[in-house]
Amino acid sequence: MRTLATLSVLATSVLATVVAMGTASAADCPGHPNALGTSRTLVVDPSEHGLLGGMQYRESLPLQDHEVVLTFDDGPLPPHTTRVLDALAAECVKATFFMVGQMVRGYPSVVRRIYEDGHTIANHSQTHPFTFHKMSVDAAARQVNDGFESLRTVLGEHADAVAPFFRIPGLLRQTSVENYLTQRDVMVWSLDFLADDWTHISSREIINRAISRIEARGRGILLLHDIQPATAAALPEILHELKVRGFRIVQVVPARPDRPKTASTPEQWVVRHTPGIWPTSVPVVGLDESSPLLTAPSPANFGVADTIEAPLDQTLALAPGKVRSGVGDAGLSPLAVWPHGVKLTGLPKAGELPAPAAVNFHYSRVWRPASAGSGQKSTFRSGKAAPPTARNTSANGPKKRADSPAPPAAVPAAHPAGVRPVGHQLSIGKPTVALDTTGSIAR
Numbered sequence: 001m002r003t004l005a006t007l008s009v010l011a012t013s014v015l016a017t018v019v020a021m022g023t024a025s026a027a028d029c030p031g032h033p034n035a036l037g038t039s040r041t042l043v044v045d046p047s048e049h050g051l052l053g054g055m056q057y058r059e060s061l062p063l064q065d066h067e068v069v070l071t072f073d074d075g076p077l078p079p080h081t082t083r084v085l086d087a088l089a090a091e092c093v094k095a096t097f098f099m100v101g102q103m104v105r106g107y108p109s110v111v112r113r114i115y116e117d118g119h120t121i122a123n124h125s126q127t128h129p130f131t132f133h134k135m136s137v138d139a140a141a142r143q144v145n146d147g148f149e150s151l152r153t154v155l156g157e158h159a160d161a162v163a164p165f166f167r168i169p170g171l172l173r174q175t176s177v178e179n180y181l182t183q184r185d186v187m188v189w190s191l192d193f194l195a196d197d198w199t200h201i202s203s204r205e206i207i208n209r210a211i212s213r214i215e216a217r218g219r220g221i222l223l224l225h226d227i228q229p230a231t232a233a234a235l236p237e238i239l240h241e242l243k244v245r246g247f248r249i250v251q252v253v254p255a256r257p258d259r260p261k262t263a264s265t266p267e268q269w270v271v272r273h274t275p276g277i278w279p280t281s282v283p284v285v286g287l288d289e290s291s292p293l294l295t296a297p298s299p300a301n302f303g304v305a306d307t308i309e310a311p312l313d314q315t316l317a318l319a320p321g322k323v324r325s326g327v328g329d330a331g332l333s334p335l336a337v338w339p340h341g342v343k344l345t346g347l348p349k350a351g352e353l354p355a356p357a358a359v360n361f362h363y364s365r366v367w368r369p370a371s372a373g374s375g376q377k378s379t380f381r382s383g384k385a386a387p388p389t390a391r392n393t394s395a396n397g398p399k400k401r402a403d404s405p406a407p408p409a410a411v412p413a414a415h416p417a418g419v420r421p422v423g424h425q426l427s428i429g430k431p432t433v434a435l436d437t438t439g440s441i442a443r
């Protein structure tokens, strides 16, 4: 295997590589002569490349074109993880499992099978909190170290098989936590493409998204979730599609004294030259071309009563036979095939915006309706806010209100049936707070 891996790296022609792969698959997968196989093992040094995955970082694995690394998160969880392991074994494919410590403790036998099947064992925190982007470094360190400890404990004498690879739950990165990890030579894994398989889409959709995104990018790290039944069901066909399309699977393991790193150049790791920390531009999940197509909206959907009588059986031109307007719907022009190419753009530093305070809205006074039986039309004016204790007797207030007992400040007034307070009055006075060009509050 090592020899073949070296051959692959040194191969100067794609043809030579493919020949080597074919031999490897047949030889290394007894009983499965046409297996996809694992084409080579890539040995990486986490102390040299700490942040990995083009979705969030400027570097990813130094893969050749049509090379894919499979990763599975959130397990182990039988029977789904077991089905995933069966599918991988049937094709002699090796993957990396980013496991959650609590799950590891709960299903130690599955962890041992992952090890015995020869997969790479990696850490996905102890309890998978979705707060890694805002927790303290100490709290993150506990999650990281407890996760590693769970894996090592369950693997016992094979504890050294645990790779110093960590994937942050939810990919919720923050620099301080990344620094904590990389300073300890723990490699932080993001990804190059995902298949949205945690969003409860069908197996068919998982296959479509995985394959189309791998095809579009050509190489990289695929994220899947072995705890998802739809993923377990989809995996055999994903592997089949990768095989027929000429993709090769690479296993990644950490360097050790007896296992030197695979030779690579710094340029091979760079996937983009402009640092861009996700999520600066997040594609809307589920709205790409392979998503289920949506029916065009009808005016009735927007509360319009007088819809066009004549049925407009008009088909959206760019996707004939797939996107149809319903009977009675207004037709859309071919240019309006929503939502092709829609992207959400997030604020890169949204966390720096101050939370608004009530004073920012300049509430002048709370409007209260006339009390029951008065029949008075409520009147209210804008103006300077009166002190709360004086608001009902203010000279600016409506005279008639003086006859009505003022409701207690903290208790809502009783309202006649059908009358209810609809809000408060806003007064836009002279601005006292403004955003300057740096985005900070200037007074």
Ligand SMILES: [Zn+2]
Pocket: 073, 074, 124, 128, 169, 170
């Ligand atoms: Zn996860």
